[in-house]
Amino acid sequence: MHDTASTALSAFDIAAILVVASALLGWFNHHFLKLPHVIGLTVMGALGAIGLTVADAFIPGVTLDDWVADTLQQLNFTETLLQGMLSFLLFAGALHVDLDRLKVAWLPVLLLSTVGVMISTVLVGLAMWGVG
Structure with missing residues (x-):
């Protein structure tokens, strides 16, 4: 059985979710919107955040803002950025040189x-x- 304490996301889980979300949004942008890659991801990320905020405000029982705030407080941002995400970002940048x-x-x-x-x-x- 799973208890509720084990449902907290690790830094790896969050990074994986972000990579999958950016890949899906990048695919959608490439096939439908045809905006430049960075602009498309920025626009769709902003629209996604606005959509989640609206859902949180208008759908009773949805507490996304509390969940996001709790998850971000548990995340060691410096360690996650320097030990995990930076290496992937540098590798991705090097592939496009x-x-x-x-x-x-x-x-x-x-x-x-x-x-x-x-x-x-x-x-x-x-x-x-x-x-x-």
């Missing part, structure tokens, strides 16, 4: 990825030192 364009623009990419990161690190460090 056009190597021919990267070969053409190697110098700006090299400068921004090294010198730009060093300058940014120094500026953020100085700003934090100034605040502290």
Whole structure:
């Protein structure tokens, strides 16, 4: 038997739900709406959130806002982002790199990825030192 304490979603469960939802919404956008991928997912995500909010407000007994709030409070966002989702996002981004364009623009990419990161690190460090 399952007790109610074991029904809490883990970070993996939440990530899996988000991946499946984005895949389904991406498929729907590709076949029907034909918006640019990022815009389509953003619009459909916003519409989904509005739909859930309306359902929560008008359907008695539906307490989606409480469930979402409880789930988000149980989730360690930093650990989930850095240990789980970031690796998938970086991998997905790397799959879409056009190597021919990267070969053409190697110098700006090299400068921004090294010198730009060093300058940014120094500026953020100085700003934090100034605040502290």
